[in-house]
Amino acid sequence: MLSTQSNLNDLSIRIQNIRKLMIATGIEKGLDNCETLKYSEELDKLIIQLQLQSRLKLYS
Structure with missing residues (x-):
């Protein structure tokens, strides 16, 4: 359970970073x-x- 949440957090951070790069570019x-x-x-x-x-995560 903890690794799933950690995975979601990591993905969210990656999304934020790529979004910033995309906007700046x-x-x-x-x-x-x-x-x-x-x-x-x-x-x-x-x-x-x-x-x-x-x-x-919702269904597990």
């Missing part, structure tokens, strides 16, 4: 820049992972 280089898009895709994957793990 988007402001500096533009929203259609390949680096901004890379961060956006990574952010999407992390958010989906967080949602799935949160659901699993």
Whole structure:
């Protein structure tokens, strides 16, 4: 149980960090820049992972 919560916390922190990088890159280089898009895709994957793990936690 503790490791699941720790995992969720780690994912949340990673999401916050990638979101900050994506926003900063988007402001500096533009929203259609390949680096901004890379961060956006990574952010999407992390958010989906967080949602799935949160659901699993609810049903375990």
